[in-house]
Amino acid sequence: MSGKQPDAGPPPIQLWTRDGFQGALSAVTRATYAPEYLSVQGPHAPRRAVLERLTPDDRDDPGALPTTVATSRQGVKLHVSARRKPMPYVVRNVEADEVHFIQSGTVKFETDVGCLTASEGDFVSIPRAIAYRYAPTGDGMRSVIVESPAALKLAPPLPSGLLNTARDLKFAEIDPNMPLGGPTQLVLKTFDAENTVFTLPHDPLALGVCLSDSVPVWKLNLASIQVHAYLPEGGPPSQFLASTTGDLLMFNLSARPGGRPPVHINADFDEVICYVRGPGAWGGCTEPGTLTCVPKGVIHHGPSEDVPEGYQAWLLETRATLRWTPKALAIAELMETGQYLPHPSVGK
DSSP states (O other), rough: OOOOOOSSSOOOOEEESTTTSSOEEEEESSSSOOOOOSSSOOOSSSSSEEEEGOOOOHHHHHHHOOEEEOTTTTEEEEEEOOOSSSSSEEEEEOEEEEEEEEEEEEEEETTTTTTEEEOOTEEEEETOOOOOOEESSSSEEEEEEESSSSSEEOSSSSSSSSSHHHOOOOOOOOOOOOOOOOOOOOOEEEESOOOOOEEESSHHHHHHOOOOOOOOOEEGGGGGOOOOTTTOOOOOOOEEEEETTSSSSEEOOOOOOSOOOOOOEESEEEEEEEEEEOOOOOTBSTTTTTEEEETTTOBBOOOOOOTTTEEEEEEEEEEEEOOEEEHHHHEEBBBBBTTOOOTTTOOO
16 A cells, blocks of 8 residues: 555645634645655654554553653643552653553553543543542453643543433442542652652552532543544544643544545644554544544645544644654554555665
């Protein structure tokens, strides 16, 4: 499968847009296929990584934190976790909201406001300063964690249609039988190079009763988020979650009807897509847990999303410019931006 534009047909249209597809737009045609490139040097390049090829620190060391795969100057980060044993401590992120996407396995979360069990395809929202720990309920798990300094909230374009929150949004519930426990370490995550660790006399997640209607920790399955398409030619997806600043957006990018996306220059957002699973392939992405990243200003096309047999994927757009960490780069490869395959120069 190649990302090259077929010779037949009308000249390809190239779009330049601000604020994703929400702001100014310019369209031109080109006699050549814009996404093609021969080589690239430097960090601002499109890359892909199959997360199964990464061994996160917490897989074999229960005391380790998830492994960071991308960072930014604005504090937006991506992490990967693959625990096989419970966390022996509690974490409170005092700088950022977190969204945990469960790629595989089943995971029990215990938090400041109650417990919930998340399965494959679930997003779990843990806002800033909510203490938590998690553990696989089976042999292991794998998750992708999005960290945002700005508060995150469900933000579909309309109150109904994309989400059925009454049916599909599940909240943490207090377990009154959780023991008080003995001395427990509480790790405060900050932007400092070194975290702060408190030793508490009891487990801080042992709770009594809930006295409020609002519960800030929730889960929502990707399959429950409707896809948004404009027929017959397709069109941009609609976000289901956003930061209060509008600097971070998340979309369901699973198979949907319509034409292939246009050749596009996104002036403001890095685009990170997680191909979750098939049965259908999303262009060059066939392995579950494939993470692709196209930085802002890099011309890309992208595979057709109109895949009859279906697949699941989600998109993260962030104004923060992401940089892959050395551990992520070690298992990542350059990507062509037509079908999101490894670039032809890989392996030469």
